[in-house]
Amino acid sequence: MLRDNCALVVGASSGIGAAVAERLAREGFRVALVARREEELRKVADRINQRAGEDRALVFAHDVTCFDEVPALFERIVEALGGLSVVVYAAGVMPPVALDEYHFAKDRQMIEVNLLGMIAWLNEAADLFRRVQAGVIVGVGSVAGDRGRAGQPGYNTSKGAQAIFLESLRNRLAPANVRVITIKPGPVDTPMVRHLGRLPMMITADEAARQIVRAIGRSWGTVYVPRRWGLIMWVIIHIPSFIFRRLGMK
């Protein structure tokens, strides 16, 4: 009734999402690619299909802030794929925000794309997976969600809230045999962060995707990408606020 090995990746036109979709397809998944820019999605799909020698990737142009479209589109996608076993939410934005800038429109966009869009999509996935008692849900959060930093209040908030939402889903869905994984990458070389220049310990999107796909195969809970960020963030989380404030982390 529903085939195995079908995945949906939201935010698949670029960066981490595109790389995850390609890796999943290489592992034999049929993948649905969702993002706004159809031509970019097509490029990803062409690469996948050419490599696979068959139509393994399907393209669905959609803006995640059109929340009302999600339920019907979700149903269409599952039908087109013939099933669904993995959902990855990787859509995200991080517009540049100056240290003295308070810009509601930017903050709102981050909350809408990073958080509300995720809730809209993952609610659909959660409801299906709960009913069929199987499935893996992946939300791409960030190490930036672990503390409130001076540089990115809106972004940090969206990522922190994402992590809480995913934890709740995890706790809700564990009895139904559904795994919910929170991915917290450190810097990844993608268009989103190009304007920031070379960042410390930056990895490629493909390396991030490799680790994410491995987590999809076996992990429960939160997975830092790469893993060393787990230790680093453990230390950072435990720095008292009055010291953290003085460290000038952005």
Next chain:
Amino acid sequence: MDMHESVAVPRSAPQPAGLRLKHIERVEGWGMAVGGLSHVFRPTDAEGVRAVFDLARREGRSVGLRGGGNSYGDAAMNTGGIVLDLTRMDRVLAWDPATGVIDVEPGVTIERLWKTIIGDGWWPAVVSGTMFTTMGGCAAMNIHGKNNYKVGTFGDHVVEFDFLAPDDGGVRTVTRENDPDLFHGAISGFGMLGCFTRLRLQTKRVYSGRLRVEAFDTHSVGEMIESFEERAPDADYLVGWIDCIKGGRGLGRGIVHRANYLAPGEDPDGDLTLAVAAQGLPDKILGLFPKSLMHLLLRPFCNNLGVRLINAAKFHAGVLHPRSVVYLQSHTAFAFLLDYVPNWKFAYKPGGLIQYQSFIPKEAAESAFEEQLRIAQGAGLPPYLGVFKKHRPDPFLLTHAVDGYSLAFDFRVTRRNRAQLWHLAEELDRVVLDHGGRFYFAKDATLRPDVARAFLPAENMRKFAALKRRCDPHNLLQTDLSRRLFGSDLAATMESAGAR
């Protein structure tokens, strides 16, 4: 009421538009060892049931009826097809405390039933070991209680029912008199002929919320049978527990519990004990441990060694508490012991459990059950629970009951033992057939088609096939179990098996 008189049903129910993603669910047997995906619909009235039949016809799908889903195996599953879940048809339609007659929709559970009637001094005539079964499911399987030998099965207490068959006109009222074939076929017919949409039941007068209970040790299957035979004439309920792990000279040792109703005036607190609250099971074990977490405590014991320890403790507890003591126990505590620990079955996760219950005529019961115990122990797959009951024949076409005894085994299923367990079940089946015994679809997950066709009386299969052709000639009603045992053309299969 005339045989073909239709009962008016409101035409207000929304028609399901089609098979949508939102209807897809995993549907499991109660034992969690089998499961699959289906489109699930939950109508609230008979019109909704009819609408789902229509939808299934349009979409070319089969329909499996489902009540509370308490059948251990695949009897209420329909993988790849439609599952019609009747739990939302759960209204009590009429209750007469003067006569004890009640009209219910099929999704009413035994829990709802006893809570409705006990305050007026009535108790369901027949109950299962769990109170979460529904009236429709109980009738379809013609369930038995610990009083089967005395009062018959569930069907014996059904006065009439409304029935909606896929191809037999509209909803009609069926009684023993107006349509005896359908009455005796639908009850025990495991959801293959049509859907009960209302049932009228006769309940049992009681004068206290408590039973007088007594326990006796027995040291072999033979002794247990003797104990039952001796006490049956004046016991209202009898149930045996068998330590299935113990072999050698202790093979078949166990405990018999006997319970009796209290006569009028015998319980000075009769009125108080008949209150629903007085039947409540406590929320905490020993006043401390929340029952909802109890299955976690059971988990470490859910293996051969753990069960050996528990069984030995249970058997030898008699040394500390002499079994001859008579005590009073609420109806619920006696009847629904298994509900005492919510989700106790989770201790069997992840593989789940299957139950294997066979019914053997009186004279052959001792040797058959001893042989089964030896085979299971010899295979290294001892049952973790063994429950013994006494039965009597009844007039329902596909009934499991015989003039004799049943022994129900609970087996733990793991990924490693699964194939071996199914093979063991085949060996146990052979013992049952050799001894002229029967099986029970409500408990089944392993039976093979040839065995199913061999144990049912040929005449009954022919009659049932004729009913199937009349009520559901296009085989709309199917379940995983019906396909496993009789293929997708049940009538044809039963006809040819019945012609042998």
